[in-house]
Amino acid sequence: MATQLEREFKCSEAEWTARLELAACYRIFDMLGWSESIYNHISVRVPDEEGAFLLNPYGLLWSEVTASNLVKIDIDGNKLDGSTFPVNKAGFTQHSYFHxxxxxxxxxxxxHTPDTMAVCCTExxxxxxxxxxCFFEGCIGYHDFEGITVRAEEGERLLRNLGNGRQVxxxxxxxxxxxxxTLPEMFFLYYMLQRACEIQVKTRAAGTPIVVPEEVIAQHQRDRESVALPGGFGKADFEAWVRKLDKVDRSWRD
Structure with missing residues (x-):
């Protein structure tokens, strides 16, 4: 059943669910120290609406993002929900092309977390x-730096360098x-990537890294599914962090 706020906001139940999930994600990223002032971006498609997606209101901290203040835009940059907030052009350019x-x-x-950026800055x-x-071996694309991502023509190169079947x-x-x-899948892939980069940076400071043999990497990647919980990759992890978030601050639901 729709909540009073959902009815007042005048959106579909599916969109409101997507808004709640995305707002929670912003708050969890912030709680984990992965936000960057008012910058960076997470987007989610609006279910059952061709070409529409949700993005954070430019100018707010991620700790201020709520379900109702997320901005709904189309892939051409038109705002669809009457929001008074602007959107980050760099975020729009990147996300709209992939969507x-x-x-x-x-x-x-x-x-722009320090550890992920540090790894991006190495040859x-x-x-x-x-x-x-080891989970990411053979599953990552690389794109050479071209400055702030605000030019639409860079999108073609971003897509080409991502490559088929890659998610990073x-x-x-x-x-x-x-x-x-799904959003939970994206969340937990990012969680694993963040951890991978943190450990790599610390390992380099501690001594000479040990490279895992290819056959062990292959087995490691195959065995990942054997420890997965039901519901889809990352679902249980995301729900656990939402429970923790609710104990700290439930204002993201507004």
Whole structure:
């Protein structure tokens, strides 16, 4: 049954559910220290609406994002919900291109966390030297730095460098982009990538990294599904963090 706020907001039940999920994601990222002032962006497609997606209101901290203040735009940049907030042009340019051309990309995140950026700034990128990074071996694309992503023509190169079947694009000298078929999938892929980068940076400071053999990496990737919980990749993890978020602050539901 629709809540009073949902009725007042005048959106479909499916859109309100997407808004709640995305607002929670922003707050969880902020709680985990993965936000960057008013910058960076997470987007989600609006269910049952061709070409529409939700993005954070530019100018607000991620700790201020709520279900109702997310901005609904189309892939041409037109606001669809009458929001008075602007959207970050860099966020729109990047996300709209992926949403337009990848029908499976439901949720997309781009961040500037120090550890993920540090790995993006190295020649070799992410290396198979820890438990988490081995999951990503052979599954990451790399895109050379072209400055702030505000020019539409860069989108073609972003898509080409992502490549078929990949869900992570490391923007060199910049930061990662992670795409998911669901928001929980995107969240947990990012969680694993963040961990992989944190450990790689610390390992480099501690000594010489040990590279995992290819046959062990292959087995490691195959065995991932054997420890997965029901409901889809990342679902249980995301729900657990939502429970923790609700104990701290429930204002994201507004």
């Amino acid at each position: 337009r051309h990848l029908d499976w990309a439901h949720a997309i995140v781009h961040t 070799e990128g992410l290396t198979p030297t820890n438990f988490y990074s 694009l490391m923007l060199r000298n910049h930061g990662p982009v992670v795409l998911g078929r």
